[in-house]
Amino acid sequence: MTEITKREPTTIYxxxxxxxxxxxxxxxxxxxxxxxxxxxxxxxxRYKQTLLGASWAVIQPVMTMxxxxxxxxxxxxxxSDGIPYPIFSFAGLLPWGLFTTALNTASxxxxxxxxxxxxxxxxxxxxxxxxxxxxxxxxxxxLVILIGMMIYYNITPSWSALWAVPVFIxxxxxxxxxxxxxxxxxxxxxxxxxxxxPFITQFWLFITPVAYSSKVIxxxxxxxxxxxxxxxVVNGFRWALLNSGNSPDLSVAVSTGIALLVLVTGLVxxxxxxxxxxxxx
Amino acid sequence: MTIAIRVENIxxxxxxxxxxxxxxxxxxxxxxxxxxRKLFRRSEGRVGVDYIWALKDVSFDLEEGRVLGxxxxxxxxxxxxxxxxxxxxxxxxxxxxxxxxVGSLLEVGTGFHPELTGRDNIFMNxxxxxxxxxxxxxxxxEIVEFSEVAQFIDTPxxxxxxxxxxxxxxxxxxxxxxxxxxxxxxxxxxxxxxxRKCIGKMNDVANQGRTxxxxxxxxxxxxxxxxxxxxxxxxxxxKRAPSPEAVDYYLASGQAQAGERAWxxxxxxxxxxxxxxxxxxxxxxxxxxxxxxxxxxxxxLEMEYRLDAPITGLRVGVYLSTVRGEYVFTSFDVDxxxxxxxxxxxxxxHYTSKCQIPADFLNEGxxxxxxxxxxxxxxxxFMDENALAxxxxxxxxxxxxxxxxxxxxxxxxxxxxxxxxR
Numbered sequence: 207m208t209e210i211t212k213r214e215p216t217t218i219y220x221x222x223x224x225x226x227x228x229x230x231x232x233x234x235x236x237x238x239x240x241x242x243x244x245x246x247x248x249x250x251x252r253y254k255q256t257l258l259g260a261s262w263a264v265i266q267p268v269m270t271m272x273x274x275x276x277x278x279x280x281x282x283x284x285x286s287d288g289i290p291y292p293i294f295s296f297a298g299l300l301p302w303g304l305f306t307t308a309l310n311t312a313s314x315x316x317x318x319x320x321x322x323x324x325x326x327x328x329x330x331x332x333x334x335x336x337x338x339x340x341x342x343x344x345x346x347x348x349l350v351i352l353i354g355m356m357i358y359y360n361i362t363p364s365w366s367a368l369w370a371v372p373v374f375i376x377x378x379x380x381x382x383x384x385x386x387x388x389x390x391x392x393x394x395x396x397x398x399x400x401x402x403x404p405f406i407t408q409f410w411l412f413i414t415p416v417a418y419s420s421k422v423i424x425x426x427x428x429x430x431x432x433x434x435x436x437x438x439v440v441n442g443f444r445w446a447l448l449n450s451g452n453s454p455d456l457s458v459a460v461s462t463g464i465a466l467l468v469l470v471t472g473l474v475x476x477x478x479x480x481x482x483x484x485x486x487x
Numbered sequence: 488m489t490i491a492i493r494v495e496n497i498x499x500x501x502x503x504x505x506x507x508x509x510x511x512x513x514x515x516x517x518x519x520x521x522x523x524r525k526l527f528r529r530s531e532g533r534v535g536v537d538y539i540w541a542l543k544d545v546s547f548d549l550e551e552g553r554v555l556g557x558x559x560x561x562x563x564x565x566x567x568x569x570x571x572x573x574x575x576x577x578x579x580x581x582x583x584x585x586x587x588x589v590g591s592l593l594e595v596g597t598g599f600h601p602e603l604t605g606r607d608n609i610f611m612n613x614x615x616x617x618x619x620x621x622x623x624x625x626x627x628x629e630i631v632e633f634s635e636v637a638q639f640i641d642t643p644x645x646x647x648x649x650x651x652x653x654x655x656x657x658x659x660x661x662x663x664x665x666x667x668x669x670x671x672x673x674x675x676x677x678x679x680x681x682x683r684k685c686i687g688k689m690n691d692v693a694n695q696g697r698t699x700x701x702x703x704x705x706x707x708x709x710x711x712x713x714x715x716x717x718x719x720x721x722x723x724x725x726k727r728a729p730s731p732e733a734v735d736y737y738l739a740s741g742q743a744q745a746g747e748r749a750w751x752x753x754x755x756x757x758x759x760x761x762x763x764x765x766x767x768x769x770x771x772x773x774x775x776x777x778x779x780x781x782x783x784x785x786x787x788l789e790m791e792y793r794l795d796a797p798i799t800g801l802r803v804g805v806y807l808s809t810v811r812g813e814y815v816f817t818s819f820d821v822d823x824x825x826x827x828x829x830x831x832x833x834x835x836x837h838y839t840s841k842c843q844i845p846a847d848f849l850n851e852g853x854x855x856x857x858x859x860x861x862x863x864x865x866x867x868x869f870m871d872e873n874a875l876a877x878x879x880x881x882x883x884x885x886x887x888x889x890x891x892x893x894x895x896x897x898x899x900x901x902x903x904x905x906x907x908x909r
Binding site: 215216217218219220221222223237239240243247250251254255322323324325326327328481482484485 | 574578583600611666
């Protein structure tokens with residue numbers, strides 16, 4: 207026997223759980239390696255048996271950018287804060303892409319791994335968490351393209367990008383995770399989520415300043431507008447990387463607050479439903 | 488001795504329709520439609536919701552290093568108990584304390600991804616089972632060797648045969664080295680050689696002082712591997728005894744009367760339709776239903792069933808085995824080619840299929856009769872491997888002048904001729 211297995215067994219108590227104590231974040235920490243494995247598995251599998259492989263991570267945002275540039279930039283002539291429209295929209299599409307990928311995969315993470323849930327124990331939170339974090343890889347690939355475009359258009363980011371970009375990525379992750387916790391848990395019982403999801407993301411895109419500048423929203427609506435955390439993220443990205451728009455203000459605080467609220471309620475709801483996942487999935 | 492598992496009054500309630508095996512999930516629409524009704528009839532909110540207790544007040548202790556058999560009919564609650572023990576689902580009431588890590592072989596191959604290679608899947612699966620990366624790496628070679636798929640280890644598992652897939656999956660689970668191992672019927676799959684390996688592994692685990700819970704429908708495996716067993720019936724623990732006694736109790740429990748096993752409608756799985764078993768009876772030479780027979784008399788086996796729709800190629804038959812698990816024979820009612828032609832399609836209706844075990848055939852001892860109704864290569868409608876048990880009394884059998892136990896399940900009266908060779 208190896209060294210590793212020589213340990214004093216700990217006693218586990220299995221009983222009906224109640225309340226928030228049952229959230230058991232300590233358990234999640236114990237299973238942190240599983241999170242890494244799940245991310246790694248998702249990435250390895252993602253572009254299997256595709257002709258273009260990982261280039262899809264580039265093709266998707268680039269094609270969307272081209273369509274946006276033609277439709278909104280050329281045809282509709284949307285204002286882009288004086289920045290060339292292609293890079294203006296790409297800087298928005300980047301966090302937006304991270305958000306939708308994370309939201310989509312995480313919302314379906316429980317149902318697509320139903321055999322894991324019905325057969326073995328692990329903190330169920332691992333699944334949506336790993337899905338959300340897995341989206342970061344595509345994001346990094348697309349980020350390289352953005353840097354290339356910034357060189358091409360000769361745009362120098364401000365120094366604040368060093369802290370702002372990670373902060374806004376974090377805000378995106380939190381928002382996606384919070385919403386996905388709700389949706390994935392609902393999806394276990396009601397498969398309606400699968401049908402609602404494309405609609406939700408489409409609608410969400412309209413209320414996020416990806417294709418347009420948030421300046422088109424009049425001042426008295428700005429605060430309400432910032433209830434959508436993704437609006438704060440996209441604005442923040444453009445501000446940090448392209449030096450456009452206003453620096454983050456109260457609206458980012460509102461966005462963060464909302465994102466945290468969704469995350470915490472999502473955790474509570476998820477934990478409540480988690481008890482019966484194996485029975486209902 | 489330290490207690491490895493203490494189960495105290497465990498109960499598990501399922502809403503009917505949400506019970507495992509019946510795959511069904513609600514529609515949000517239905518729930519929304521319920522809202523107005525709930526508003527007006529708040530006090531009756533629970534009306535119309537049916538629950539079943541898959542487990543009811545089950546309690547037992549198990550000392551470290553023991554092997555406990557769990558037996559019960561399909562749907563008795565064995566799987567639910569294992570699921571609660573391995574924390575897949577929460578109990579509704581009660582508490583279990585478990586000392587150490589529970590590894591369960593009911594999760595064989597969990598998280599296996601068809602696109603990943605065998606190597607990747609070993610790590611993935613190990614992580615799901617709660618192993619650390621270093622731990623998996625340390626045992627990697629051992630796992631690969633045990634699984635016998637070394638040359639395909641870098642091939643995606645979707646290209647594996649089902650046997651290879653299963654061997655790999657079992658190998659990972661078997662090397663988890665948990666303090667408590669839960670084994671559920673996985674041994675039913677795989678070839679004989681592999682089964683032997685699995686049982687060997689299970690014995691190793693037990694010999695290392697670890698605790699094993701073993702669930703099986705194979706009574707011989709229970710008797711071979713466990714000293715003590717519990718019997719679960721309709722969610723309740725009804726018996727805990729040394730395994731031979733528990734097995735006998737279990738076999739006798741399904742019988743409506745000695746020598747007859749009748750199936751209630753709720754015992755027959757929905758998947759059996761249109762075949763509906765009614766009862767299986769054993770009759771002595773005078774035609775009376777009995778549970779003990781003389782070796783010297785013919786025994787009639789009688790299976791009564793209904794077909795709700797015609798079935799083509801149906802064969803209804805029996806397995807006979809000893810309580811030690813050795814098969815004595817398998818026989819179907821259309822084994823005879825002419826008979827098979829005649830009943831190529833059996834119309835809907837009420838039938839009995841009867842046959843006779845000739846006199847002077849079985850040795851003394853206890854036998855188990857199983858039932859199988861299937862269309863070969865098409866579908867198995869119904870199977871109950873442990874439908875009925877009966878005893879053979881050797882009185883009058885050949886060789887009774889010696890008070891000794893005769894080897895083997897059969898005791899035929901053979902025509903010996905003794906000649907002097909000159």
